[in-house]
Amino acid sequence: MWKLRFGMAWKAVMLLLVCAAVTSAADFGYGVQRGPGTWARDYEQCNGKHQSPININKMAVIKMEYPKMNYYNFDLRPKSVTLTNNGHTVLVTMNFTEGKEPRLSGGPLKIDAVYQFEQFHFHWGENDTLGSEDMINNQRYPAELHVVMRSLKYPDFASALDQEQGVVVLAFFFKVVERPLNPYYGEFVEMLSGIRGKDSSKNLVEPLPLWKFLSTYSTRYYSYIGSLTTPPCSEEVLWIDYQDAIYISEYQR
Numbered sequence: 502m503w504k505l506r507f508g509m510a511w512k513a514v515m516l517l518l519v520c521a522a523v524t525s526a527a528d529f530g531y532g533v534q535r536g537p538g539t540w541a542r543d544y545e546q547c548n549g550k551h552q553s554p555i556n557i558n559k560m561a562v563i564k565m566e567y568p569k570m571n572y573y574n575f576d577l578r579p580k581s582v583t584l585t586n587n588g589h590t591v592l593v594t595m596n597f598t599e600g601k602e603p604r605l606s607g608g609p610l611k612i613d614a615v616y617q618f619e620q621f622h623f624h625w626g627e628n629d630t631l632g633s634e635d636m637i638n639n640q641r642y643p644a645e646l647h648v649v650m651r652s653l654k655y656p657d658f659a660s661a662l663d664q665e666q667g668v669v670v671l672a673f674f675f676k677v678v679e680r681p682l683n684p685y686y687g688e689f690v691e692m693l694s695g696i697r698g699k700d701s702s703k704n705l706v707e708p709l710p711l712w713k714f715l716s717t718y719s720t721r722y723y724s725y726i727g728s729l730t731t732p733p734c735s736e737e738v739l740w741i742d743y744q745d746a747i748y749i750s751e752y753q754r
């Protein structure tokens with residue numbers, strides 16, 4: 502039996518992904534020359550007034566009572582789960598039988614609004630040099646997962662952008678613990694080494710339901726109106742930051 506430090510394996514792969522981003526991304530980056538401060542040159546909205554990420558100051562949060570959040574099909578097994586290196590991050594898409602896609606309603610969402618799963622992706626230290634994007638009481642987490650969902654009022658993601666609450670992002674922070682192992686990230690981490698080149702992708706052998714990659718059906722979250730955190734930085738995005746972190750182990754067998 503041998504052990505591979507999870508953190509090191511994760512970081513090594515992420516570092517490779519960053520290299521891919523630096524050498525081949527023609528659109529935006531996180532370095533000095535193409536960093537967030539320069540994005541507004543090409544994407545005007547990146548200078549907007551409601552830009553994410555933010556720091557959530559717990560003292561300034563207003564406690565609200567919302568109706569229960571309804572999670573539909575989050576526990577359904579997709580037909581396939583595809584990991585793609587898009588040059589900036591690992592993008593995860595899922596293929597479902599039509600009508601069986603994960604959907605969301607209730608909570609802070611507008612009455613009668615229903616959102617459908619588009620993709621999820623990650624932000625981590627080696628990619629943006631900062632770890633998680635949003636902070637809570639100025640504390641950053643080592644990584645953050647964003648589940649992007651589109652309002653079913655719009656036929657596709659592009660037409661939902663910039664519409665009032667056309668897009669919802671569910672944000673989950675990661676916490677690294679020594680044990681126990683997170684069984685749902687086993688194959689995922691192994692697959693990362695197979696998508697080192699930009700635009701390369703792989704399917705998981707075992708297509709797990711969306712919820713397995715998240716924390717819990719948490720009822721504790723912060724919500725605010727912000728923006729996409731990468732160009733085109735579209736605003737009017739409703740953010741839901743969950744307080745319960747996803748635990749991943751420092752070790753992976």
Ligand SMILES: [Zn+2]
Pocket residue numbers: 622623624647730
């Ligand atoms: Zn994101």
